[in-house]
Structures are given as C-alpha cells and as structure tokens.
Amino acid sequence: MxxxxxxxxxxxxxxxxxxxxxxxxxxxxxxxxxxxxxxxxxxxxxxxxxxxxxGFIDPHGHDEGYALTDEETHAKLSQGVTTDVSGNCGLSLAPVSPDHTAELAAAMALLTPPKNLKDFVTFDDFLRAMEARPHAINLAYQVGHGALRIAVTGMENRPATVKELDTMCGMLREALQSGAVGMSVGMLYPPGNIASQDELVTLCRVLRDYDRIMTIHIRDEADGVVESVKEAIDLARFSGCFVNISHHKALGLSNWGKVNTTLGLIEEANAQGVAVGFDQYPYNANCTGLNTILPPSYLLSDQAELVSNLRTPEFRDQARHAIMNPTEIWDNYARNVGMDRTLVIKADATPEAVGIRVSEYAAARGLEPMDAAFQLLADNNLDVVAVYFSISDEDIATVMRNINGMFGSDGIYVPGGKKTHPRIMGTMPRVLGRYVREKGVLRLDEAVRKMTSLPARRMRLARKGLxxxxxxxxxxxxxxxxxxxxxxxxxxxxxxxxxxxxxxxxxxxxxxxxxxxxxxxxxxxxxx
Structure with a gap:
C-alpha cells in the first residue's frame, strides 16, 4: 500500500x-x-x-535560533518551504571559541542565539544539537565567515595573520566535512568588512575543493553596488568556487536602475566561465539593524562606549557629518534612504517607537530625525531593528526576470510573534500571487524552477528540488x-x-x- x-x-x-x-x-x-x-x-x-x-527551498534563511526553539517553523512551512538553508550573511552559531563566545553572541543577537551557544565548539556539535530536536521542515546550514573569524581573532580590526587564516581554513574544512552546504560572508557587517580579498579568496578555494557554494552579502548595495558586485565576481574569478550574491538589489532612489548594470556584469561573468548567481526577495523594503546607519568603523569600536557617546551632542554632530559626508564604504541608509522611509519594528526599551517611522518618532519629540535615530540606538543599547523602504518596484521585476536568480526570504523570526519583515512569512506566495498571476513578470513554471531545482542544484541538495x-x-x-x-x-x-x-x-x-x-x-x- x-x-x-x-x-x-x-x-x-x-x-x-x-x-x-x-x-x-x-x-x-x-x-x-x-x-x-x-x-x-x-x-x-x-x-x-x-x-x-x-517543495520550495529557501536558500536564504536566518532560522538557526528559530529552529532551536520552535519545531513547527510555521512561517516557512505555511508558505510551502520544505527545505531551509540558514547561516547566511556571515552569521552562524558555530564554530565557537571559548575565548570569544560573548562576541559571537553579540554578532548573532538578531537571530536569538541560545544560552548553550558555548557548546557549539565545532560545526558538527551544532548539527548534532539540531538533529536531536524534532523539525517540521528540512534544515541545511552554511558556516558563517563571521563565526570563523570571531573564533580565531575575535572582533579585532586587523588583517588575519597567516597562522590565523590557516586555522580558519581548518575550521572551514571541519564544517564542510560535517555537512555545511557552503560558507557565507557578510561584507556589510563586522567582522566581514575587515576581511581582505586574499583572506576570502583563500577560504573560497577550500570551498572549491569541496564543490560548495559561497554566498555573499556584498559590501555596499547602494552607491557602491556596481563596485561591490564586481568585488563578488572577482572572488569567484580568483577562487574558482560558485559565488551567490545575497538579496540582490540597488538601495536608495539615486541608485534605482543600477541593477541593469549589475545583472549585465553577472551575465558577462558567466559567459566567461565565472560562476555567479544571486537570490532575491519580492519586497520593496530591506531590513536590518538601525545601527547600520553608522559608518562601519563605529561598529568596530567599543560598543558600550559607542552607546554612551551617542547621548552627547558633540558625538552626534561628528557622526552626522561622517554619514552625510562619507569616507567609508557601506549602504549608508540614513543618507541614501532617509529617516522618513525608515520604519522601526523592534525597540524593546522604547515600544512607543515600534510601528512608526523614525521621522514620525522625531516629530513627536521635537527632535531632528537623525538625532532621534541616535537616541533610539542609545536607549536600546544599539538593539533596534528597522525596515527601509529603499527598493524600486521596477528593479524588483527586472531582477526577477533574470535567469541567474532564485528566491530567498532573508526573513528573521522574532520570538513572540512581534513585528518583523513580512518576507519571513510571505516570500514564495507573494511571488506566485503578485508577480506571476497579477503582474505577469514570470511564467509559473519558471517561478517554480527558481524556488526548487535551481536552489537545490546550487546548494548541492541531493534528491531535492524535482x-x-x-x-x-x-x-x-x-x-x-x-x-x-x-x-x-x-x-x-x-x-x-x-x-x-x-x-x-x-x-x-x-x-x-x-x-x-x-x-x-x-x-x-x-x-x-
């Protein structure tokens, strides 16, 4: 039967x-x-x-903490996702060094790291802990470059030594041998923004040897998006491994339309035998910590001191000048998107700010919008999450039509069902309903391919996707x-x-x- x-x-x-x-x-x-x-x-x-x-495959999940506490993973299962790939943007729960556990926990704060994080010394330790729990969906994991680097160097703002890089390569091999489907890099976030090209190419050559993928949150998705895509392509070119650009887009009104250039670069690379692709979510807003309005160097400083400084007018003036007259490379949401397009979705110490835009919060308190953002960061010990309405609807359709792209939610589940970006819940049905049926951007058969066999092939998920x-x-x-x-x-x-x-x-x-x-x-x- x-x-x-x-x-x-x-x-x-x-x-x-x-x-x-x-x-x-x-x-x-x-x-x-x-x-x-x-x-x-x-x-x-x-x-x-x-x-x-x-079953749909989400190649860009952030469900490490979620899957450790919630068997059902309802937000993924309800949209037809049967396999989730987490460990993206350079973030993973392993490997863990006893000397740097607190630093990794801080870097993983958005993803609700467990209290027993210290037990995940190796990637195999982490996978065994996951295997010991019941799960509603299949779970696959990448190892985060950020976790590798923190385990070896902590959050020190300096190049890795030859010995340290060799240690990172050893940890990466252990993760791949244990079953990691690849490695992710977060070039926007510390410590990924510290890493040199040589460091990343060396690690990517290990991935090439195991025929595994590297996924990358590029350094700048706004003013420097073209240069950042070129940087990602060079990692594929010099290492020989497949590189997947995460949540590909161009942030900020002045950068809308640049995806035509970046998609051309990706197509040209593939024609030359350099393997590059991308994933995408079907929303006109991105989501990350409000602290990323600050220049990257600020996030590499002592964080307790940063919180204290954000309360002083002199430091705020300095920070405002650094944001509006940038000398560092990053997405720079305050300048490229603006506080009138920035919606607060998490600020536990100031719940009155949740669900409104920073500009509205500022007006209610008689503050200049950027000062209100600084105040929110200080009052919440930097733990503020925001949605930035930064992406062109036309660009979404342009990126979606490209043959090299797949769909990934990039969603983060917030315990207790509090506000988050709705992509955690609706990514795949949104594509099928709004972009296939209503807008006709894709044929149904092509949309399903991008949700199934394409991510299965890229992530080397055997017997999945067909x-x-x-x-x-x-x-x-x-x-x-x-x-x-x-x-x-x-x-x-x-x-x-x-x-x-x-x-x-x-x-x-x-x-x-x-x-x-x-x-x-x-x-x-x-x-x-």
Whole structure:
C-alpha cells in the first residue's frame, strides 16, 4: 500500500517545463511513481485544479535560533518551504571559541542565539544539537565567515595573520566535512568588512575543493553596488568556487536602475566561465539593524562606549557629518534612504517607537530625525531593528526576470510573534500571487524552477528540488488562482498565506490549509 497518492494534479516538476496532468505516488518518504497511478494508499489527495510542485527551498534563511526553539517553523512551512538553508550573511552559531563566545553572541543577537551557544565548539556539535530536536521542515546550514573569524581573532580590526587564516581554513574544512552546504560572508557587517580579498579568496578555494557554494552579502548595495558586485565576481574569478550574491538589489532612489548594470556584469561573468548567481526577495523594503546607519568603523569600536557617546551632542554632530559626508564604504541608509522611509519594528526599551517611522518618532519629540535615530540606538543599547523602504518596484521585476536568480526570504523570526519583515512569512506566495498571476513578470513554471531545482542544484541538495521517481517526497499543492501573501509591515507580519493547500515533507503531510499536522518529518541535511 502507498503512503500517499496524489490524484488529478497539474504537475510542475521543477525543471521549468510546462505542467502536465498526472498523479504522484509516495512511499517510505520517496516519490515512487508518477503519471497515471492506480492502487491503494493510506491517504489519497484529490488535487483536481491544484498545481503539484516540489517543495520550495529557501536558500536564504536566518532560522538557526528559530529552529532551536520552535519545531513547527510555521512561517516557512505555511508558505510551502520544505527545505531551509540558514547561516547566511556571515552569521552562524558555530564554530565557537571559548575565548570569544560573548562576541559571537553579540554578532548573532538578531537571530536569538541560545544560552548553550558555548557548546557549539565545532560545526558538527551544532548539527548534532539540531538533529536531536524534532523539525517540521528540512534544515541545511552554511558556516558563517563571521563565526570563523570571531573564533580565531575575535572582533579585532586587523588583517588575519597567516597562522590565523590557516586555522580558519581548518575550521572551514571541519564544517564542510560535517555537512555545511557552503560558507557565507557578510561584507556589510563586522567582522566581514575587515576581511581582505586574499583572506576570502583563500577560504573560497577550500570551498572549491569541496564543490560548495559561497554566498555573499556584498559590501555596499547602494552607491557602491556596481563596485561591490564586481568585488563578488572577482572572488569567484580568483577562487574558482560558485559565488551567490545575497538579496540582490540597488538601495536608495539615486541608485534605482543600477541593477541593469549589475545583472549585465553577472551575465558577462558567466559567459566567461565565472560562476555567479544571486537570490532575491519580492519586497520593496530591506531590513536590518538601525545601527547600520553608522559608518562601519563605529561598529568596530567599543560598543558600550559607542552607546554612551551617542547621548552627547558633540558625538552626534561628528557622526552626522561622517554619514552625510562619507569616507567609508557601506549602504549608508540614513543618507541614501532617509529617516522618513525608515520604519522601526523592534525597540524593546522604547515600544512607543515600534510601528512608526523614525521621522514620525522625531516629530513627536521635537527632535531632528537623525538625532532621534541616535537616541533610539542609545536607549536600546544599539538593539533596534528597522525596515527601509529603499527598493524600486521596477528593479524588483527586472531582477526577477533574470535567469541567474532564485528566491530567498532573508526573513528573521522574532520570538513572540512581534513585528518583523513580512518576507519571513510571505516570500514564495507573494511571488506566485503578485508577480506571476497579477503582474505577469514570470511564467509559473519558471517561478517554480527558481524556488526548487535551481536552489537545490546550487546548494548541492541531493534528491531535492524535482518531482522525480527516487527523489524525496517534499511536495507542495497550491491553487494558482488564489495563492498570495497577506502579511504586512504594520498590522500583522505573520498573517497567514492563502492558497497553499497541502505541504508534504519527506513523505508525510506536514500542513493542510495552514494547520500543522504535527508530522515533525523534517531532517537536518548534511552535505556530502
């Protein structure tokens, strides 16, 4: 007897080919037959009118802390994501050095690091801890360059020595041998912004030897986006490993349209045999800490002293001048986006600021907008998260049409269901509803390819991303006429998606119409 028999579906197999009518048979966690299938099954799903696709793969998750506390990972499962790849932007929970645990915890603050962080000395330690817990979805992990560097040098603002770099390479090899699917770098954030090209190329050559990916949050997605994309391409060129540019976009009104140049650079690189791609989320706002309005050098200074200084008029004047007349390279949201387009979504010490723009908070208190931002940072010990409405809708469509891109949420789950960027909840349904059905930016078969087989191939996820006999039975059934997101920035960041009817993970129905079944059939994936 079959475990599950899906009948009368519109099958999109993940290759990008048009849909075909048919059935899908599942047994012992695998797809065992497709086409017209007859036979008895423990569960039969009549999928008439529904599309049947491989489970969606989110190649850009930040779910380390979330998955350690919440079996269901509802925000991902409810949008049809059956496999999540975390450890992005240079951030990971391992490896951990006993001498620098506090520094890693501070760097990982947004991702809710666990109290037992010190136990994750090696990447294998971390994966074993994850394997000891039940999970609703499959979880794969990259090792963060930031974690490697902090474990060896702490947050010291200097080049790594030859010996230190050799130690980092050894830690990277251990992570890859343990099952990390790649390494991520965060060039915007410390300590990634300290690393030299030689350091990163050396580490990327280790990735090349293991045939694993490097993902990069580039140094500057605003004024310097073209130069930063060139920097990422050079890492691929000089190392020989595949480089994936994270959440590709151009921030700030004055930079809208530059994606035409950056996409051209990516296409040219691939034509030359340099392997480069990118992921993207379908929203016109990005999200990160409000402290990133400050120049990178400020974030490398003593943080307690920085908080104290932010309360003084003299330091604020100095910081304002450094932001408006920059000599350092970074996204510079205060200058390129502005406080009238910056929405506060987390500021625990000043809850009255949450859900309004910094300019509105400033007006209510009779402050100049940038002074209000500095005050928020000081009052919250730098722990403020903001959404920046910084991205062109036209650019989103342009990037989405490019063949080299896949979709990733870049979402961060906030414990307690508090405000966050709605991409954590709605990325995949938003693409299918707004950009495929309503706007016609992509064909449905191509959108599904970008959500399934493309990330599976890049992340070396064996038996994932296709509806094919012998592949893992990770399957989504959705109604193309109704599928969409409903989460938003103000009212409810976790509002339920519509049109995702069934989600199957490793051969068990994990969710039906947004209700978790308790299957807990997800697995921790170890690359080999």
């Amino acid at each position: 079959l475990d599950i028999l899906i009948k009368n579906a519109r099958i999109l197999d993940g290759t990008g080919n048009p849909w075909q009518p048919g059935d899908v048979a599942v047994q012992d966690g695998r797809i065992v037959a497709m086409g017209r299938v007859e036979g008895d099954a423990a569960q039969t799903i009549d999928a008439a009118g529904l599309f049947c696709t491989p 509806l094919l006999e012998g592949y893992d039975a990770d399957i989504v059934l959705f109604d193309a006429a109704t599928v969409t997101d409903t989460a938003d920035f103000i009212k409810d960041s976790y509002a339920p998606n519509q049109g995702i009817r069934h989600v199957i993970v490793n051969g068990r129905i994990a969710m039906t119409d947004n209700i978790y079944t308790g299957a807990a059939s997800g697995r921790v994936y170890r690359a080999r």
